[in-house]
Amino acid sequence: MSEDFDLQEYLANGAEIIVKDAIRASLRNPKESLYLLKFSKHVKKATEIRQNFKRKGHNIPIFLIASITSNCNLHCTGCYSRANNACNDEVPENQLTSDEWESVFTQAKDMGISFIVLAGGEPMLREDVIVKASAFPEILFPIFTNGTMIDKDYLDLFNKNRNLIPILSIEGDENVTDSRRGEGVYNALVNSMELMKKSDLIFGASLTFTRGNLDSIMSIEYIEKLREFGCKVIFFIEYVPVDEKTVNLAPSDAERELLLNEIARLRKEYNDMLFMSFPGDEKSSGGCLAAGRGFFHINSQGGAEPCPASPYSDINVRDASLLEVLDSKLFKSLRDGDILLDDHDGGCVLFEHKDEVEKLLYD
Secondary structure, eight states: OOTTOOHHHHHHHHHHHHHHHHHHHTTTOHHHHHHHHHHHHHHHHHHHHHHHHHHTTOOOOSEEEEEOOSOOSOOOTTOHHHHTTSSOSSOOOSOOOHHHHHHHHHHHHHHTOOEEEEESSOGGGOHHHHHHHHTOTTSBEEEEEOSSOOOHHHHHHHHHOTTEEEEEEOOSSHHHHHHHHOTTHHHHHHHHHHHHHHTTOOOEEEEEEOTTOHHHHTOHHHHHHHHHHTOOEEEEEEOOOSSGGGGGGSOOHHHHHHHHHHHHHHHHHOTTSEEEEESOOTTTTTSOOTTTTSEEEEOTTSBEESBTTBOOOSOBTTTSOHHHHHTSHHHHHHHHSSSTTOOOSSSOHHHHTHHHHHHHHHO
16 A cells, blocks of 8 residues: 555545445436435535544544444344344343434534444344434435344335435345244345335345355356345445354455455446445555444444444443544554554454454553
């Protein structure tokens, strides 16, 4: 990475590309296209807001990940949220209220954050929070859901508020999906997709990218099947190890490079779909984007964390503003240090350096 590389400019340009691709993918959907055209103006204004903060010495990311509940109605194999004890079957305690999440969304808008991923647990268990999110057209809210809870009320909410984009987790065919997520989940997903397609809603799919499965999840047959279901957005989510036993499931550096090349190919072949990866091209952006370099995470109890896969926090949004969160000791130490910039072979750099992250937290 060159010394004059401007990460914020790189991310701002990336955000504009995402919006342009989304507009192109929704040309046959007037409601969605109209919203996205308006949203593109919000994105440009948000870039100016972040630049103003930058001149004052504050780094504001474009993305925020909000885990709005610790509850989930499924028990998926390999779930990092359950492995990190961020998700369980207990009655949720001390979770942020819908009004507290509304305050987070308001601050995010005022700081120029354009995308807030709603996650969990299962985020659709918190309809109260999703209703609050719908009132912020300046922010696009991808909702990463298991897809089993979409009913008439949600269909109406999504239809009236185009800034809410359901992203359904699906692992492959019925056998593969049900083996990880539970019997009957695949059929529930297909039913939800059919309902949204009939309602002319834009929705997407989330595919977990592990070592050795790239050929199957990026096959023309599978992409065509998702397209037939009505998916307009496909996220390829890199598997993050939840413990030492699952490290071998993390994609290699070569596979990650291949993924980016394959996504470039798909973008050329399918101009009516949007393809994205997470965490994306770390090498182009000079390292991991966690801890506020490009995004950060707020857990269901308000703790601000570098990333959902790195559940360490030294500050809570109940006690501090988002600006103070981004300037917290842990976040600043990670951004100013070498951990996020480490050249590593796939996997999660924060997981690989978790001992050092814990040292920063507790020192």
